[in-house]
Amino acid sequence: MSRTDLTEKQWCKLEPHLPSNPHHGHVYVEHRHVINGILWRLRTGAPWRDIPPRYGPWQTCYDRFVRWSRSGTWQRLLRVMQAAADEAGLVDWDGAALDATYIKAQRSAVGARKNAASSRKKGAVTDEWLGRSRGGITSKIHLCVDGHGLPLSVLVTAGQCSDAAHVGQVLDAINVPRPGRGRPRKRPSSVRVDRAYGARHYRQQIQARGIRCICPERQDARQNRLRKGRRGGAPPRFDAQAYKGRNVVERAINRLKDFRAVATRYDKRGHNYLAGVTIATMILWLL
Structure with a gap:
């Protein structure tokens, strides 16, 4: 067993919620081997083609990774792990x-083809969540965690986007x-x-949303409040x-960046990168 593979305890938690294997057609590689291959790639940041043969064909790992991303399977598995922890009183x-946090995009992440027809759809992603900031071409992960540092929601945007401008979306997720x-x-x-x-405005x-905001006052x-005198009102509660x-959120970000394919973006497609972040988040709930 590689150090990147699922342990027996993690596999026992995950296995009952995986899609069933088809019993027809070509030989089907078991879910555990494929998921371990996907985790190996996320941990190391290596190209898909370099996945070791013990996990099966690399095409199988990539195909199942993308299909489960498009079908929402990774997101569903994350919800199941969160629900189990909440039921046990661990949240x-x-x-x-x-x-x-900023995520540096490697040069292989740039240059995805744009489909003119799909880009005209309402809400379609046209920039693949890549943007220019001080660090060059970057993406950004917005993260909300519980008091133990376990992720409750994740949002990926382009790197130049403001942190605070997406606070509502992160909480609604x-x-x-x-x-x-x-x-x-x-x-x-x-x-x-x-x-x-x-x-x-952000407070x-x-x-x-009925949430108590704990935030120090900006200088x-x-x-500005003191300059206005009485008209400036009372300082916000802190x-x-x-x-x-x-x-705890800083520590959670560091743990996510232990996955090298999360710490540096290699995926051209935004939905593929988000799927990798979702899998890494799910593993944190399994630890």
Whole structure:
């Protein structure tokens, strides 16, 4: 067993929720071998063609990776792992934190063909979440985690996009199913963010969702408030003790970047890169 492979404990948690193997046609490579091959590629950042033969043909690993990405299977598996942890009381909804990080795009990630017909569809991705920033051509991962540093939601955007401008989308992407009947859990009780999210507009977006915002006041906002005197109003409430735990999101980002194909983007297609991030997120829930 390679150190990148699923352990027996992880496989026992994952196996019951995988799609069933077809019993007709050509010889079907078992899910465990294929998933281990995909994880090997995510961990090492190597090209798909370099996947070791013990995991089966590299084409099989790539094909199943893409098909499950398009069918939403990876996202469904992530939801199942989150729901199981929530049912066991392992999710800390009181200590959530949110942040974003740049992802450098390797030169092989640039140059995906654009389909003119599909680009005219409403909501279609035309830039593949690649943009220019100070670091060159980059993407950006926006991440919300619980109090233990386990990801609740992930969003990928182009690298030049503002961190705070997508705070609403990141919070709305939280969707942890409940066992049996009932609506999924979508809101942590509080969220800790840094000063980049400290503008009044972004605070209001968080509070409008019934979430307590724990964020230090920006220096420019404080100076502007003091300059106005009484008209500037009272300073926003800030719990310094609770804010000390915001580093859980930084640690979660570091753990995601242990997957080299996440830390550096090699995928031309945005949906393929997002699938890789989703798989890495799912593995964090399995640890």
